[in-house]
Amino acid sequence: MLYGENGAIEFQKVLDENVRYYYDDRSGAYMVEPGEVGFTIANSETALAIVNQGYSVTISFPIEGVMYGETCCSILKSSKNYSNVRALLTWFLSDSYVRSIDKNKIPYVLPTGVENYKDEYIDYNGVKFLISDFSWKVKNRDKFIEDFRNYVLNAREE
Amino acid sequence: MKDDTWGDIILGGSGMNQQLFANEGWLVKGKTQSGINENLFRASIDNLWILISMNSLVFLSNNEFLNKFGLFSPAAWNDILYPSYKD
Numbered sequence: 529m530l531y532g533e534n535g536a537i538e539f540q541k542v543l544d545e546n547v548r549y550y551y552d553d554r555s556g557a558y559m560v561e562p563g564e565v566g567f568t569i570a571n572s573e574t575a576l577a578i579v580n581q582g583y584s585v586t587i588s589f590p591i592e593g594v595m596y597g598e599t600c601c602s603i604l605k606s607s608k609n610y611s612n613v614r615a616l617l618t619w620f621l622s623d624s625y626v627r628s629i630d631k632n633k634i635p636y637v638l639p640t641g642v643e644n645y646k647d648e649y650i651d652y653n654g655v656k657f658l659i660s661d662f663s664w665k666v667k668n669r670d671k672f673i674e675d676f677r678n679y680v681l682n683a684r685e686e
Numbered sequence: 687m688k689d690d691t692w693g694d695i696i697l698g699g700s701g702m703n704q705q706l707f708a709n710e711g712w713l714v715k716g717k718t719q720s721g722i723n724e725n726l727f728r729a730s731i732d733n734l735w736i737l738i739s740m741n742s743l744v745f746l747s748n749n750e751f752l753n754k755f756g757l758f759s760p761a762a763w764n765d766i767l768y769p770s771y772k773d
Contacts, residue, residue, distance in 0.1 A: 571741055589745070
């Protein structure tokens with residue numbers, strides 16, 4: 529999104545020169561605190577979990593902006609408890625919900641939507657969350673991964 | 687909707703997943719087609735679905751380690767391309 533389809537692959541090619549390891553689990557993030565690597569690109573849930581465990585690491589967001597994943601909730605037409613589920617969804621949208629996640633150290637990214645909300649570890653002010661095109665992602669995900677394999681990973685092995 | 691569809695909510699899944707259910711006409715329809723509004727998290731309940739949590743990529747840095755080598759925690763995507771970070 530920031531660089532365009534071709535630009536993203538070109539970016540990955542250059543970035544690949546600086547990458548020591550690719551991980552598809554949390555282990556890469558746990559290499560930061562002991563100094564095995566200086567920094568990593570991590571999923572926010574992993575990063576927040578590490579911070580919550582007391583490790584001395586810093587979380588920051590790229591100033592250009594960052595895409596995000598989301599967890600959503602909806603009401604089914606078949607619901608026979610509409611008033612109750614509407615109350616639940618209303619709570620999801622409340623300050624109380626946001627503060628309960630914060631209080632219980634649930635490692636979710638919490639955008640600033642609550643008045644006077646301030647996270648203990650992360651300054652969300654100015655973080656630019658980029659809204660993505662769902663349809664485009666569904667259609668192009670496999671192709672993008674394939675391109676990454678072909679033009680970045682395989683090129684590296686040569 | 688199938689006659690045997692039952693339940694009250696779909697809890698979890700991305701907007702992408704929720705859209706699949708919306709396309710089937712299974713969700714209570716609201717005023718707009720998106721659960722994401724301008725301030726993201728506090729989406730309207732009148733939408734088809736609401737956003738209840740987010741995750742994103744972040745930079746996770748060990749500043750003490752980086753500072754030893756005259757480096758700083760990256761602040762931008764382009765920062766992480768600097769060759770100095772390689773070693």
